[in-house]
Amino acid sequence: SSSYVYGTGGSYGLLSLEGHFTIATNTNNTHINFASFGDHTTGTGNMMVVNGASLANVNIWCETINVNPNTWYDFSAWGATCVASNPAILQFSINGILTGTPLALPTTTGSWTQFHATWFSGANTTISICITDQATAVSGNDFAIDDISFREICTVSDSVYIKTVNLTPSIQTVNHFGCAQ
Numbered sequence: 338s339s340s341y342v343y344g345t346g347g348s349y350g351l352l353s354l355e356g357h358f359t360i361a362t363n364t365n366n367t368h369i370n371f372a373s374f375g376d377h378t379t380g381t382g383n384m385m386v387v388n389g390a391s392l393a394n395v396n397i398w399c400e401t402i403n404v405n406p407n408t409w410y411d412f413s414a415w416g417a418t419c420v421a422s423n424p425a426i427l428q429f430s431i432n433g434i435l436t437g438t439p440l441a442l443p444t445t446t447g448s449w450t451q452f453h454a455t456w457f458s459g460a461n462t463t464i465s466i467c468i469t470d471q472a473t474a475v476s477g478n479d480f481a482i483d484d485i486s487f488r489e490i491c492t493v494s495d496s497v498y499i500k501t502v503n504l505t506p507s508i509q510t511v512n513h514f515g516c517a518q
Contacts (some may be wrong), residue, residue: 340396341387347426355475356390358397364419364447364481371419374404374447377483389425389478396430398482399467404458409490412466413453415483418442429454430467439471442480449483455490 339358347353350368351361360383365373367386374385387397404410412431418424424442428435429452437454458464466487472478 338396338399339347340399341390344388352386352388352479355388355478356392356395358385358387360384361386364417368419368479370457371468371479372421372446374417374481376481377415377417377449382483384481384483385433386419386481387425387470387479389472389474391473391475391478393471393473394435394469395470396467397427398485399465401463401465402487403463404457405489406460407461408458410456410458410487411453411457411490412436413451414421414485414489415451416440416442417449417481417483418444418446419481421427423472423474425478425480426471427452427473427480427482428469430463431456432461432467435469436457458500 340419341356344351344357344359349370352367357368361367362381362383363373363375364386368388376382379443385398412429413428416427421444426439426441426443428439429437436456437504440452442450
């Protein structure tokens with residue numbers, strides 16, 4: 338779900354108005370002033386393209402999911418700037434609480450940048466995960482989001498059998514003066 342409005346169009350294209358989004362394969366197809374680039378995964382697939390709202394903390398993308406209690410999770414996504422001025426500042430929220438460090442997208446358009454946050458579920462069994470934009474600029478603040486992921490962090494362990502321990506290691510010192518040739 339999204340608190341943004343699906344693009345309704347205007348003189349600049351489908352995303353002429355702030356606070357609108359669409360799903361597209363090329364950002365320039367949604368607004369004539371957006372740089373032309375494809376999705377993060379293949380360059381030809383779908384991505385969410387957004388004309389950022391002028392209010393902070395508006396939910397761009399949300400999903401309600403089941404989680405395991407007392408488990409660590411990694412929430413990640415890729416973002417890219419569509420217009421170089423005033424790039425978006427993306428951040429995750431879980432159950433309405435901002436999570437992780439905000440990511441200011443680079444001013445370079447089409448440069449996909451990953452952001453992520455780790456989160457501990459505690460007693461939760463169902464949560465609402467969202468991506469928000471902290472930027473409030475009307476001009477610029479336009480971006481794409483792709484490859485959203487929410488994964489349980491798994492711990493892997495192994496054991497090693499040590500047959501012999503050398504208690505008197507051999508240490509050698511060599512003096513070098515100047516730069517090595």
